Amino acid sequence: MKAVWNGVVLAESADTVLVEGNHYFPADSLKREYTTFSNHRTGCAWKGQAHYLSLFVNGEMNPDAVWFYPEPTEAAAEIKGRYAFWKGVQILP
Template sequence: MGSTEPWNGLERERACDYPRPPALVASGALVEVRALGERLAESRRSLRVLETFHPPTHYLPPEDVRLELLQPASGRSFCEWKGLAHYYDVVVGERRLARAVWSYPQPTPAFAALAGWFAVYPALMDGCWLDGEAVIPQPGGFYGGWITSRVQGPFKGDPAHPELI
């Protein structure tokens, strides 16, 4: 995808080279998500959304997510590319992470493969890992991108780059 440079034996992607409109790319990397002390998801079948100046957002198939930990939340949001997002709280016992997960039940035709798959806000989780590497959440609070050593910024939402906010 775009221009790359060697990085720890891997090709390092540059977020500035990601397309607009975004691309949807399958990944076989091991994705692990923990929330409220529980394993929320583990998958080698994520779909990455790659959008200009955003770190990848990983969407996980429902079979690889502990759906019993999710409860529908109020409110929706609209993405010009993917359509109407629905939100979920992560609930373990009496503890709750409000609107920490989202999904597109009926995405636009270009993103039909995402239907019913789930994405998480890494900043709200106990941790997210990509092939064992801890993920740094995309800055800005609104975004769900996964920053790792595999992708080079700058990234939208980073206060050090106000031109991208």
């Protein structure tokens, strides 16, 4: 699977975990040179608190387009250390 935005592959891996229709990519597949800080947080009743990163690619910002659960609940342990995407990021096979 590949995560692509603004013409750039942000993450690529054959080892994604599919949860609620979202592919969670392993941390080592994320190209960190395209991510930047975000202080945005959201809560999920069964997964825990999500933290976000923003994207900066080819001079364009996509705020809060990447999320992850640094300390997921026990029920969502399989996504610890993994990253998912939204806000226009394409997930391609």
